[in-house]
Amino acid sequence: MKFNLPIFDIKNLTFIVKGQRILSNISLEIFRSEYIAIIGPNGGGKTTLIRMLLGLEKPTTGEVKIYGKKLSNFKEWHKIGYVPQRASHVDSSFPATVLDIVKMGRTSQRGFFSSFSETDKKLVYDAMAKMDILDLKDKMIGTLSGGQRQRAMIARALASKPEILILDEPNTGVDAASQKNFYALLRKLNKEDKITIVFITHDIGVIADDIARLFTINEKAIICNNPKQLLSCQEMSELYGIDAHLLHNHKHEH
Amino acid sequence: MLEMFEYDFMQRAFVAGIIIAVLASVSGTFVVLKRYSMISETLAHSALVGVAVGLVGGFNPLWMAVLFAIISAWLIEYLRSAFSLYSDAVLAILLSGSLAAAVIIVSIGGAFNNSLFSYLFGSILSVSSEDVVTIAIFGTLSLGALLFFSKELYFIAYDEEVAQTSGIKVNFLNFLLVSVVAVIIALSIRVVGSLLIGALMIIPSVSALQFRVGFLKTVIISLIFGLFSVVSGMTLSFYFSLPSGATIVLCVLVIFIISLIINRK
């Protein structure tokens, strides 16, 4: 891992709005094929951190590099699949079938005017099959349940054939059985397809065995690099409100 | 029934009207989906400033309308992105500001007359051959731009941020969309009038949305509604000597009510 160019390289990131410190001096790297979980209390800054990685929010100080480039110079955005936290809250009258939604994942890579190519079609249908929503493809997005919508959003991200998948609490409103399937799917995407996964979640216990590293974000970041420490990290993080301020953002050797 | 086509002015009005119906309903779908309906009202009033300048200064009012609507559209997008001002407020401020400016310009220039009335409510009598050519040229360019970027615009309407993080040039396309909408609105004020074009742009799409079908079908339904309203509205305008904008909007309102009733839950 040491010689591997990180996908994301974040240095001394600080974000202050209206005098309030949301994130303080965060430095971390995300490597190819890693499975990372991010946890932290509500309002801890997890979503804000992700938004800064994606250029949706500008850090007050600090720098984000993506594949070694500054965000403004980065062009290959199709390598990144993003499912935002509020993704499943759609306007129920929006005129989109599930197929329309998943096809959006191909938009930025399709030539203008060019019709949907065979490759596009295959990727879209593969993504729907992976998320188990093929039978819903002609349903209007507004008529689906929260969990079904969420799967459509993830299928859209997968359709762009991403190298990294960033999921912001994608499991809100998903039943227990589907969640289990979903965790199995993430594991498979990570192990077999080598997709890097950054997963913001509150259910850390369930995926503890899958993840390589754990970031706890509560204004500051605590990074657990050693999977064997996960349990103690987890205990520590259960106290994150207090510990985050005491502990420095230190990194272990790889 | 077809006697109205014996008049040259009716032929011109119909060609212009049909082009405008296509443009307004297709662009209107994107505007409605972006929850940006108010922009059509504001741009129509900005176009009116152009008309006032044209009438008073002796320039072609249609060209001036296009120019002023585009400037206003860029100002709106700039204010929205640079100051993250709440877009509703920006639109309301520019709407009243434009109307005030237009009224002052025509008052000072002494141009309060029938010609101005026709720009407010539309008139089938006033469409010149020159207007038809202008509408056809700008109309084709605008429609081309919309269709060229339709997939991107659709994605942006659905989720602007995810579209941006997937590599779509969101800022550029937002500017492009408002520019195209500005051009379409300015072109429409001859036939529909600046006070009524907003309705022709928004209502066919809102009616089509009631059917809860996919994107392509929604656009097609909206297009049919727009065409039907313009054709029947202009026919009514001819036979009852009413301002065409008003009859067109009445027709589109009837369609809206019927769509609501058919699709009620």
Ligand SMILES: Nc1ncnc2c1ncn2[C@@H]1O[C@H](COP(=O)(O)OP(=O)(O)OP(=O)(O)O)[C@@H](O)[C@H]1O
């Ligand atoms: N642009 C902004 N302007 C004002 N406040 C902001 C902005 N961005 C983030 N915040 C604030 O930063 C804090 C962190 O929010 P964030 O959404 O990142 O938390 P989170 O860790 O994702 O929480 P949750 O678990 O509830 O999703 C919140 O208090 C939020 O109000």
Ligand SMILES: [Mg+2]
């Ligand atoms: Mg969040």
